[in-house]
Amino acid sequence: MSRQSFVIIGNGPAANQAAESLRSQGSEAKITMLSKDSFRGYLPHLLPDFISGSIGEESLYFRPHAYYKEKNIFLRLGQKAVGIDFSKRRIFLEHREVISFDGLIIATGGKPRIPEYYQLFEDLMLTLKTPQDAKLWISKLKSVDSILMLGGDLTSLSLTRALLKMGKTIQFIINEDSFWPIPYSEEIYKAVAQRLESKGVQVVHCNKIRRVTQIDENLIEVDTDTCSVRTGAIGAFFGLVPDVRFLVRSGLDIDRGILVDEFLKTRFEDVFAVGDCAQVYHPALRNYWVSIGYQNAATLGKIAASNLLGSDLEALVAPESILDVGGVKVNTSWWTEF
Amino acid sequence: MQEGLWNPGKTISQTQNWKSGVSYSCDPADFSYMKVNVPCQDACPALTNIPSYIRALYEEKFATSYEINRMVNLLPGTLGRICSRPCELKCRHGEAGLGEPVNICHIKKAASDLRGLGHSYMTPRFAPVGKTVAIVGSGPAGLAAAHDLAMMGFDVTILEAFEEPGGMLRYGIPEFRLPRIILSEEIANILRLGISIKTGVRVGVDLTLESIMSNYDATLIAAGCYEPMELGIPGEDLLGVYTGLNFVMDVAKGLDVRIGKKVMVIGAGFTAFDCSRLALRLGAEDVTLCIRGLEEDLRVTTDEIVEAKREGIRIQSLLLSKGVYGGGHVKGVEFFRTRPVERSSESRRAVEPIFGSEFVLEADSVILAIGQAPQRIPGPGKQNDRGVIIADFGNFRSTATNLYLAGDYLTGPSTVIESISSGRRAAGKIAEDLLGKKLKEWVVRIKDAKLTDRQRSWDLIPRVEIPTVLPVEDRFQSKGFVEVETGYLPEQAHDESKRCYLCYLHYEIDVNKCIYCRYCIDNAPRDCIKLVNDIFTDETGAVSGYLETTQWTEVSAVVIDNSQCVRCGECVRVCPVDCISVSRMDLVERFLIEETEA
Structure with missing residues (x-):
């Protein structure tokens, strides 16, 4: 019998933990990690510090190349999966290579969410999810001093702190679309606005952006329903959505993320989904949930690896942890709404 | 492809006009070929010849592009706005690794919008056959049936319950998706074939079905679904x-x-x-x-x-x-x-x-x-448990003599394009039943073709999305009647039309002339040219697969897999012995009666 082949799509905390757990639990299978990114696994919450220059690039990455060699894990960077044939257990890569698998863990993570309304202006907005995005910010910040932040996710708030430290002028539009992972409430809105203003951020109170016009390379005019503002760059921060569009119509159940049961199993045998791309129903919440945060992702990665090797571990909803939303403490470890 | 498009048991008929290089085929293998290799047309319930109308638009023949549509789907301006677009789900440009499907529907809208005010409709007419047909309902199915029957020489009367014709098109789709001026023009074009229409007549309330049936040679109920x-x-x-x-x-x-x-x-x-x-x-x-x-x-x-x-x-x-x-x-x-x-x-x-x-x-x-269901119209024949008359999905006949059903009334809620197809097929069946002979048939038209000017780089053009009214708030002006999709500018339509692979082109290697030099394979952009040991066929005789080989000693032919081919023409250009031919295969409808006036 030929050696088993396990494939993990993704290179974030969930994917890396899954790979490590497969090895540490004694699996001798061939383990291949496919990452569409050309860089190793990184810690996204450190990106604002990297932008401000507080830390160097190497600090972003949580595993050296040598680790993968030592564990006999084939880390294939810059290799994007574009489709999966589950009946034949084959993965199609963008460069037209086809990879077979006996077991599969999908851990593609999330990507920046831009609500449909704002997609009209997407080309003029910067996001922050990867080291590559961070380098774009670093490059842009060399020539602009004012930044308009749209949205109110955790990344936007920590980037704001970093930008203020750099002496940049920050304007912030917050509205009902803004908050993530917590649902909007007037209380949160007021508390965050007040906190931002106390730090020297100009909060722009409006409901809608009507028009975004690029005046020149470093000047953008934004017309809202209440006023017009001028800025050097716009950042869009509406949270993350599971990066699973390439799996639509593959046969998997794709809602916001990949629907899995409490054992992280998908509809197909020996195929699991974990981390920020998996969506699980939980009776206590009476809702589906998607985990957030490094620790949760790693925990789910470990459970999926164990279950792929024959265990029956249940993925319990992550315990609430304290998140700092612009100085307002919020208890959550998951998100359920868009 | 619809069932019954060809009859596997019948003798293959192939006619050829040798002078023009055009032949017409009813060979089941050719229908199977079209089904696999022109998937957009196969996915369209009305079998619209999509590559053909896209190519016409590319050549800036907007009126021709519109007419290629209208011949089979009758309402291109309307469908270009509200069609459910099953074709785009099957467009080969949307297959994994090939990008996004062609914006087929909005090219149709462009053909309608850009065709010019002097556009003249080209509807063939046939001699009166001396038969009358009543059609209940003037939605897409009723209009389509009326159009075809009138064209074939029948005396058609439509009975419409509402004040204006159009059914769900007029009363079930908001103006911001379908401006009424577009709909009214296209309905008027159908009615001008000499169709009588009586509006404000509720069959089953103002008039009994039996009384209609006694006054007409056939009656078709295409009354849609209006029971929430x-x-x-x-x-x-x-x-x-x-x-x-x-x-x-x-x-x-x-x-x-x-x-x-x-x-x-x-x-x-x-x-x-x-x-x-x-x-x-x-x-x-x-x-x-x-x-x-x-x-x-x-x-x-x-x-x-x-x-x-x-x-x-x-x-x-x-x-x-x-x-x-x-x-x-x-x-x-x-x-x-x-x-x-x-x-x-x-x-x-x-x-x-x-x-x-x-x-x-x-x-x-x-x-x-x-959703909604058909409303009960009292009348003869077999009925379901709600008392609604039912009919055979294949031949549209109810159990009552000369009473037919079509569109949503027959099938339950469907799409506009499915209703049009249903109405047209029902018309064909009614004509066949009343006259005892078939008046039209689908055939595969095959003719020689030349390499087009399509370039490989066109495959990389990003899908051109339809412009819409922006900012979004402006859509809510004028009581919200503003059409949201403003339509392509001519250059945008032209760019989008370039993206179509033109799957109606058929590339073939003449193995007797091929010298197995592999130039074509080396220059192919994807795995579309194959060294094969054997070729498999389906029950119709159409190619269904290949036994590929990498051993030269086992190669019996070099073949072009048209289901993988993106019609870039590179193989033809590099072939040193000119052994690759191009032909054009169109699935078209052919009338079997004599045309009397243009």
């Missing part, structure tokens, strides 16, 4: 609960429709989306669309979903309503969460409620847009 379905849950009769169809129709009729600020729409079809977007235009501030299944299974187009969300509509999936609650006036809906369950690969995913997941969403108006 109910969820069968408590609270549906509360104030503030509307049915989707009535809501849309009341707005279309210009009635004073009031809606709350926080609106919930339950349903997953075009009507549900129309209700949601209409609610915004009537002043709702918060609109949520609740669907039982997954967003990816919605039968509406991606554009529709994106535009609805862009306007501010929130879609909540995996919800099953348990009850509407409120005291006199609606206050909200209690839902179960649902989970998908097993399904066969082709059918839509089924869902089941998760018991214990109940929760409430608040709303001050609820619109139930979960």
